[in-house]
Amino acid sequence: VKNDSGMFRIFISDLISLVQAEKNENPEGIAKLLTERIAAWQLFMRSSGKKFTKEKQLGLYGELVFLESCLKSGIIIDQLPEFWTGPMRGTHDFHMSDEIDAEVKASLVDDPFKANIHSLDQLDLGNAKTLYVVAVKFKKSQDNSLNLIEYISKIRERLPNKFIKNQFDSLILAEGLDITNQNQKYLKLKIENIYLFNSDELHKLTRANSPGIISAHYQIVIYDINSVTRDSLVKRASDFNEFINKFSAKAIL
Secondary structure, eight states: OOOHHHHHHHHHHHHHHHHHHTTTSOHHHHHHHHHHHHHHHHHHHHHTTSOOOHHHHHHHHHHHHHHHHHHHHTOEESOHHHHBOTTTTOSSSEEOSSSEEEEEEEESOOTTEEEEEOSSSTTSOTTOSEEEEEEEEEEEOOSSOOBHHHHHHHHHHHSSSHHHHHHHHHHHHHTTOOTTOTTOOOOBEEEEEEEEEEGGGSOOOOTTTSTTOOOOOEEEEEEOTTTSOHHHHHHHHHHHHHHHHHTTTSEEO
16 A cells, blocks of 8 residues: 555646646646546545455446447447446446436356345436346456456547546546556456346335335345246347447437
């Protein structure tokens, strides 16, 4: 763990580098990037010294898989933090439109596929009319699959311009991932399947259905491979692809 003065020097150096890299951007754009980066550093510093656990790696990997699926489909993202809202502690992971949000859950097992729910708001609709839960089933890999850091680099290269890439860097920082930590071991994962669920299909606690409960952290079963039919999972995989393609011709925000 770096000491306070060392961390402060890195923080200031990062802000200077960001301004220099975006010197041709308009003042409003630079101000926005700086505001986002400072907020990201604040979140990072709160988690400084905490281990980036396998559970956190798995969760971030899942969100990156969803983001890559959106990019591959041709979804136009003008402002990444307004689309990928999870890293900056948004209620849901992704804000697809004024009416639709998405929450991503990842797991290495599906007998059953369990998900940690961290608040009463996480599966609540909030300002959305529909909340979808995307279940990403992974398996560990020891071959030429990418580890988390390599996968982050791959997605960064896919982003359309330097401005969005700098926003992406801020979001990764906000997740609490210290990419300079050489002692951190990273998972290497392969995607097995991606399934789509409407949150209303799932058991959930919300402020509306749980009066008197102030806060909650709990687990739910999204599906169990032993008690669902293959056809139903095939349909959910197809539903995911249709869901992504629905937004492919639209500009998000």
